[in-house]
Amino acid sequence: MALRSKFDPVLQGLDKNxxxxxxxxxxxxxxxxxxxxxxxxxxxxxxxxxxxxxFMGGMIMPRLGIGMDTCVIPLRFGGLSLLQTTxxxxxxxxxxxxxxxxxxxxxxxxxxxxxxxxxxxxLMLLGVSSKFSEKERDTIVPLIIxxxxxxxxxxxxxxxxxxxxLNPWCLIGGVATAVCQPNEYIMPxxxxxxxxxxxxxxxxxxxxxxxxxxxxxxxxxxxxxKLIVTEEDIEKAYQDAxxxxxxxxxxxxxxxxxxxSHGATDVTGFGILGHAKNLVKQQRNEVNFIIHNLPCINxxxxxxxxxxxxxxxxxxTSAETSGGLLICMPREDAAKxxxxxxxxxxxxxxxxxxxxxxxxxxxxIDKPRVIEVETLEDGTVQSVPPTSTPRRNSTxxxxxxxxxxxxxxxxxxxxxxxxxxxxxxTQISQSQVQPTNNHHISHPxxxxxxxxxxxxxxxxxxxxxxxxxxxxxxxxxxSQSYHQxxxxxxxxxxxxxx
Amino acid sequence: MALRSKFDPVLQGLDKNxxxxxxxxxxxxxxxxxxxxxxxxxxxxxxxxxxxxxFMGGMIMPRLGIGMDTCVIPLRFGGLSLLQTTxxxxxxxxxxxxxxxxxxxxxxxxxxxxxxxxxxxxLMLLGVSSKFSEKERDTIVPLIIxxxxxxxxxxxxxxxxxxxxLNPWCLIGGVATAVCQPNEYIMPxxxxxxxxxxxxxxxxxxxxxxxxxxxxxxxxxxxxxKLIVTEEDIEKAYQDAxxxxxxxxxxxxxxxxxxxSHGATDVTGFGILGHAKNLVKQQRNEVNFIIHNLPCINxxxxxxxxxxxxxxxxxxTSAETSGGLLICMPREDAAKxxxxxxxxxxxxxxxxxxxxxxxxxxxxIDKPRVIEVETLEDGTVQSVPPTSTPRRNSTxxxxxxxxxxxxxxxxxxxxxxxxxxxxxxTQISQSQVQPTNNHHISHPxxxxxxxxxxxxxxxxxxxxxxxxxxxxxxxxxxSQSYHQxxxxxxxxxxxxxx
Numbered sequence: 001m002a003l004r005s006k007f008d009p010v011l012q013g014l015d016k017n018x019x020x021x022x023x024x025x026x027x028x029x030x031x032x033x034x035x036x037x038x039x040x041x042x043x044x045x046x047x048x049x050x051x052x053x054x055f056m057g058g059m060i061m062p063r064l065g066i067g068m069d070t071c072v073i074p075l076r077f078g079g080l081s082l083l084q085t086t087x088x089x090x091x092x093x094x095x096x097x098x099x100x101x102x103x104x105x106x107x108x109x110x111x112x113x114x115x116x117x118x119x120x121x122x123l124m125l126l127g128v129s130s131k132f133s134e135k136e137r138d139t140i141v142p143l144i145i146x147x148x149x150x151x152x153x154x155x156x157x158x159x160x161x162x163x164x165x166l167n168p169w170c171l172i173g174g175v176a177t178a179v180c181q182p183n184e185y186i187m188p189x190x191x192x193x194x195x196x197x198x199x200x201x202x203x204x205x206x207x208x209x210x211x212x213x214x215x216x217x218x219x220x221x222x223x224x225x226k227l228i229v230t231e232e233d234i235e236k237a238y239q240d241a242x243x244x245x246x247x248x249x250x251x252x253x254x255x256x257x258x259x260x261s262h263g264a265t266d267v268t269g270f271g272i273l274g275h276a277k278n279l280v281k282q283q284r285n286e287v288n289f290i291i292h293n294l295p296c297i298n299x300x301x302x303x304x305x306x307x308x309x310x311x312x313x314x315x316x317t318s319a320e321t322s323g324g325l326l327i328c329m330p331r332e333d334a335a336k337x338x339x340x341x342x343x344x345x346x347x348x349x350x351x352x353x354x355x356x357x358x359x360x361x362x363x364x365i366d367k368p369r370v371i372e373v374e375t376l377e378d379g380t381v382q383s384v385p386p387t388s389t390p391r392r393n394s395t396x397x398x399x400x401x402x403x404x405x406x407x408x409x410x411x412x413x414x415x416x417x418x419x420x421x422x423x424x425x426t427q428i429s430q431s432q433v434q435p436t437n438n439h440h441i442s443h444p445x446x447x448x449x450x451x452x453x454x455x456x457x458x459x460x461x462x463x464x465x466x467x468x469x470x471x472x473x474x475x476x477x478x479s480q481s482y483h484q485x486x487x488x489x490x491x492x493x494x495x496x497x498x
Numbered sequence: 499m500a501l502r503s504k505f506d507p508v509l510q511g512l513d514k515n516x517x518x519x520x521x522x523x524x525x526x527x528x529x530x531x532x533x534x535x536x537x538x539x540x541x542x543x544x545x546x547x548x549x550x551x552x553f554m555g556g557m558i559m560p561r562l563g564i565g566m567d568t569c570v571i572p573l574r575f576g577g578l579s580l581l582q583t584t585x586x587x588x589x590x591x592x593x594x595x596x597x598x599x600x601x602x603x604x605x606x607x608x609x610x611x612x613x614x615x616x617x618x619x620x621l622m623l624l625g626v627s628s629k630f631s632e633k634e635r636d637t638i639v640p641l642i643i644x645x646x647x648x649x650x651x652x653x654x655x656x657x658x659x660x661x662x663x664l665n666p667w668c669l670i671g672g673v674a675t676a677v678c679q680p681n682e683y684i685m686p687x688x689x690x691x692x693x694x695x696x697x698x699x700x701x702x703x704x705x706x707x708x709x710x711x712x713x714x715x716x717x718x719x720x721x722x723x724k725l726i727v728t729e730e731d732i733e734k735a736y737q738d739a740x741x742x743x744x745x746x747x748x749x750x751x752x753x754x755x756x757x758x759s760h761g762a763t764d765v766t767g768f769g770i771l772g773h774a775k776n777l778v779k780q781q782r783n784e785v786n787f788i789i790h791n792l793p794c795i796n797x798x799x800x801x802x803x804x805x806x807x808x809x810x811x812x813x814x815t816s817a818e819t820s821g822g823l824l825i826c827m828p829r830e831d832a833a834k835x836x837x838x839x840x841x842x843x844x845x846x847x848x849x850x851x852x853x854x855x856x857x858x859x860x861x862x863i864d865k866p867r868v869i870e871v872e873t874l875e876d877g878t879v880q881s882v883p884p885t886s887t888p889r890r891n892s893t894x895x896x897x898x899x900x901x902x903x904x905x906x907x908x909x910x911x912x913x914x915x916x917x918x919x920x921x922x923x924t925q926i927s928q929s930q931v932q933p934t935n936n937h938h939i940s941h942p943x944x945x946x947x948x949x950x951x952x953x954x955x956x957x958x959x960x961x962x963x964x965x966x967x968x969x970x971x972x973x974x975x976x977s978q979s980y981h982q983x984x985x986x987x988x989x990x991x992x993x994x995x996x
Contacts, residue, residue: 025628026664033626033662041626041639041662071658073619075677080575086621086661086673121571123584123673125623128531128539130523141539160569163584164531164539166524168666175584175621175673179573 007095012139020099020140021213023129024090024169070110072185081180085110087268088125088173092209092321093242096140099172100147101246106322107174108155109266112253113325115186116178122152124162127171144172147246155248186256188263189282191328195262195355197289198334200252200341201244201324202373202381203272204300207311208234208241211303228302237297240375244297245322247381251345252325259337260330267323273316275326276362288358289328291316295350295371295383316364328355346380348373505593510637518597518638519711521627522588522667568608570683579678583608585766586623586671590707590819591740594638597670598645599744604820605672606653607764610751611823613684614676620650622660625669642670645744653746684754686761687780689826693760693853695787696832698750698839699742699822700848700871700879701770702798705809706732706739709801726800735795738873742795743820745879749843750823757835758828765821771814773824774860786856787826789814793848793869793881814862826853844878846871 009018033041073082087107091099104122111119128141152159162174178185214221215234229237249266256264265279276289294301294314304313311318329337338349350371371383507516531539571580585605589597602620609617626639650657660672676683712719713732727735747764754762763777774787792799792812802811809816827835836847848869869881 033664037635038662040636041643043640071619071621073658075618076616077575077578077677077679080578080677082618082675082677084619084621084673084675085659086623088623088661089663118574120573120580121569121582123569123582125584125586137535138538145540160571161583163586163671164536165587166531167669171665173661175582177580177582177675179575179578179580179677181575 007097012143014136014139018136019216020091020094020096020170021209023131024171026090026169070114070116072114072187075179079182081182081185083111083114083116083178083180083185084175086125086173086175088127088171089269089321090169090171092206093238093245095242096143097147097150098242098246100144100149101151102147102242102322103144103172104148104151104155104174105246105248106268107176108151108157109249109268109322109325111176111178112249113264113266114188115253115256115261115264116180116184117250117253118180118184119152119155119157119176119178121177122157122159123175124148124159125171125173125175126162126164127167127169128164129170130166130168132170140170148172148174151246151248155250186261186263188265188279189284190262191280191283191287191289191355192262192285193287193355193357194331195287195328196331196334196351197276197291197353197355198327198329198337198349199267199272199295199324199352200249200327200347200349201247201267202295202297202371203267203318203320203323204237204297204304204313205241205245205321205323206319207300207303207313208237208297210311211300212238225303225306228306229299233299236374237299240297240381243375243379244381247322247347249325252327252341252349255337255340255344256325256327256329259333259340262328262330264325264327266325267320269319269321271312271315271317271319272323272326273362273364276316279326279328280360280362283360286357286359288356288360289353289362290356291353291362291364291368293350293352293369293371294364295352295373298372298374301370301372314364314368314370324349326352346378348380348382350383505595510641512634512637516634517714518589518592518594518668519707521629522669524588524667568612568614570612570685573677577680579680579683581609581612581614581676581678581683582673584623584671584673586625586669587767587819588667588669590704591736591743593740594641595645595648596740596744598642598647599649600645600740600820601642601670602646602649602653602672603744603746604766605674606649606655607747607766607820607823609674609676610747611762611764612686613751613754613759613762614678614682615748615751616678616682617650617653617655617674617676619675620655620657621673622646622657623669623671623673624660624662625665625667626662627668628664628666630668638668646670646672649744649746653748684759684761686763686777687782688760689778689781689785689787689853690760690783691785691853691855692829693785693826694829694832694849695774695789695851695853696825696827696835696847697765697770697793697822697850698747698825698845698847699745699765700793700795700869701765701816701818701821702735702795702802702811703739703743703819703821704817705798705801705811706735706795708809709798710736723801723804726804727797731797734872735797738795738879741873741877742879745820745845747823749839750825750847753835753838753842754823754825754827757831757838760826760828762823762825764823765818767817767819769810769813769815769817770821770824771860771862774814777824777826778858778860781858784855784857786854786858787851787860788854789851789860789862789866791848791850791867791869792862793850793871796870796872799868799870812862812866812868822847824850844876846878846880848881 010016070083070085073084074080075082085107087110088103089106093099093102107122108119124145126141126144128137132140149159157176159174211225211229211234214225215231263279263282265275267275270278272291272294276291280287280289294316296313301314304311304318309315327334327337334351338351341347341349373381373383375381508514568581568583571582572578573580583605585608586601587604591597591600605620606617622643624639624642626635630638647657655674657672709723709727709732712723713729761777761780763773765773768776770789770792774789778785778787792814794802794811799811802809802816807813825832825835832849836849839845839847871879871881873879
C-alpha cells in the first residue's frame, strides 16, 4: 500500500479548520438505529420473508430476507439469484477521498460476506451537506465520488447510478448487486458445533476515529486518554483504521469457497457481538457462538478501558465501519484459510472463537484476550509482524520519534489503566507458552522478544484470570516457519469443554 | 380508490401539532441538487459510462449509465440485463402511511420509465429523524414502512432489506431492481421527428403540498394566495396530489410495449422540463422536444402565477415527486395509448407536446396551455370527467359547499391574477373549437358546457396569444363517444411546422 499523505484542506483551497467529520453528529456505523429498536420498527416488513425457501422452476431456491446484510432473491431465470445490499452513513474520517473508498468497501463487504465476489453493479447514495459552502461542496463531493469510484474499480465493478440530495449532514453510501449462480454464494446458515470463528480485520475503527477527533477538537476527552496514548499513537491508529476500513474483503470472500465456510457476516454498526448474534440466529443447527479473542487496532483497547463503557469495544458492541468478515469454518480449514489469506494479500486473519451446541445465542467470554494489531510499513495488517519489517511511521510524524520520547511513551503506557495481564512483558521464554493442562489447549507461543518490544502486541494471559486460554496469533522469525507454526497451532485449537 | 381519511396525530397518541413535514426543511423532489451542479459533481464517474454499448457473449447489449433514471447493466447470463434505480427524499405530506406509499411508487417509477414492469426486489432506505421522540419514532416509522410495503405489494414485488439510520431530517426512499430479458424493457433513446410526448400524471404536486403547509403553518404565504383559492381547494388539491403521487406508473409502463414507445422518463425533482432535457440528450436521432400543454392539479397553476417564479410550475421546473411518465410515441399510437390507459385503470393521460428534428434540446412554448386536472369521486384522475360522475369531495369538507359559497369562489377566481385567456368561459359553441387554419391544427373541442362549469378545466386558448394551438383532452357526455372522439382527435394531432 502506498502511504497516503494526510488530507490538507488548505491544499484544496479550503479553510484550514475544515473537517468533513464536523458535518454530522453521528459517525460511521454509529449512526445505526439500535438493533432491538430496528427489529421492532421493521416488524411490519414481515417475518415471513425472514429466511424462507421458495419453490421455483422445480428447484428449491434459498431466500434470505431482512435481518442479514444481503438479501437473496430467486429470479425467474435458470436458477439464478439476485444478491443485493445497501448501506449508508456519515463521515467518520476527514479525508473525503478515503471516506468515499470506505463507503464503497463497506457496502461491498455485505456482498462478500455471502461469498459473492463479482458485483454486477453499484449505485452511489450521496447527501451533500446543506451547510457546505459552494466552494466546499465543489471540492469535497468530487473527492468523495472519486474515492468511491476507485474502490469500485478495485473491486472489478463500476458505479452506474445513484441519488444525490441535500441533507443537513453529509451522507455517503451505496447499493451493491450481483446476479449469481447457486455455487457463487454461500448461505450464512450452516455453522456446526466444532466450527471456529474467523475474523478478517481488527476491531476498533470507531475508537480510533473518535480518539483522533478528540485529539484535534475535544480537549477534555483528550485529557482523559493522553496519559495512556501519545499523539503519534492516535495518528497511527487513525491512519491504520482508514486503511483497514477502505480495504476490500474480496480475497476473504473468495477463499471462503476454497476453505468450506459455513456462513459469514461482516462486522459493522452493531459491533462484533451484535453481528455475531444476528448471524447465530440465522443458523439451521442449534449452535452458540463464543468469542474469546478480540483483535483490536493497537492501543484502542486501552482507550476503551480508560473511557469506561463508552465504546463497548471489549463488550463487542463498539460500532465498526467496513469491518472484517466473521466466518464460521471447520477448525482445520480455518487455520489454512488464515495462512492463505496472508499469503495472497499479506494481511493477517484471526481465529477468535468457537461454535458450540446451543440455543442460537452469541457471547464474549468474561475476560476476552485482546490482540493488538497494526499496519506495518509494507502496508500489511498484523498482530505481530512475521518478519522484521520496520513499523510503519504515521504520516503525522513530522520528525522521527527520539529514543527518549519512545522511552517516555513506554513509561506512560506502564502507568496506564490497563490491567496487569495486558502489560507488556519484557522477555518471554518459550517454556512459558506451552499448553499447561487439558482444559487450556494450544497456549500461544511467542518466540521473539525483540519483536514484542517493538510491536507491543503479545499480551500474555494470566491463566488464573481467564475462563480459557485461547489461541493467539504469534510473531515468528520468518514467513515460512510462521506459516507452518500457524497451521500446526490452529489445528490444535479446540473449543473449551466446560 | 377508497377515500382515505386524513391522518390525525391525536388518534395515534401524538401531539395534535405533530406534522411529519416539519422534520425536514426540503420536501420531496425539491431536495435534489440542481441538475447542472449534479452533472458537474458526477463528472468523475466518467462520461465513458454514459450510454455505451457493450459486446457481451456475442451480442451487442445496451448499457445505460448515469444521467438517466435507471441503469441497465448487461449480465454474464444469457442476454439478461440488470435494471436498477434508487431514490430517496424527505417528507412532503403529513400522513406517514401515504409518505411510505409515495416513496415506494416514486422509486418504482424509474423502473417503469424503462418499460420494466416486473421488479424483482426492493430495498428500503430510512432516515429516522433524530428529533423524533421515542413515541413519535415508534408510531410514525412503522406507518411509513407499512405504506412502503403495501405499495411494493401492489406492484407485485416485496421489500427484503435496506438500511435505517438516524438523521436530522426524516428520510425515506428505496432501491428497485429487475433482471430482464431484452424484450422486457425499452431503451429511452429512440424518439423520432413526428413522435408526440405523452404525460401520464398531472404536474403540481409540490405546489399542492407547499400550499397545504402554508394553509396550516405559514400565515403570510397563505395570505398571498387566499384570494385565489379556498381552503377547500387546497385540501382537495393536497388529497389529489397524495393520491396521484402514490399511484403506480405500472399500467403506463405495460402499455408502452403495446403502443410502440420510443422511450420515456419519469418526472420528478427537476420538473417536467428538466427531465425532458435529460431524456432528449439520450436520443440517438437529432430531435427536439417541444412541450405545449401542462396538465396541472386543479388551481395549482393559479397559485404558481400568484407566487411569481417561486415554483416554476409553468416554466416546467417545479419539482415533482412520483410524477407521471413522459413518453415519446408515434402520434397514432399515442392517441390509442391514452384511450387504453383510461380503459384499463380509469385515469387520463395527455398528449403534451411534439418531437421535432433538432439538436437535442427541450423547451416549453411561450404560453403553454394549462389543463386543469382533478380526482373524481370514483378515484380517477381526469381533466374533464367523461361521465357525469360527481366531483369527489375533499375529506376536509366538513359540510358541503353551498351554492352561495361556490358563487363566491367563482367570483374570487375571476378576480385572480390569471391572465384572461385562462379564465373560465361560461359557454363554448362547437364552432369555436374547429381548426382555423393550416398552422393551427386540431383545435380543442369542448362540447359540454355543464361539465365545464362543474369542473373548471377547459381553458380555451386565445389563439393570437399562442405560438400554436395545441390538442387538449376534452370532456364529453359518455365514455364511448369520448373514446371515439379521443382517438379521432389525437390522430389528427400534428406538430406545428414553423
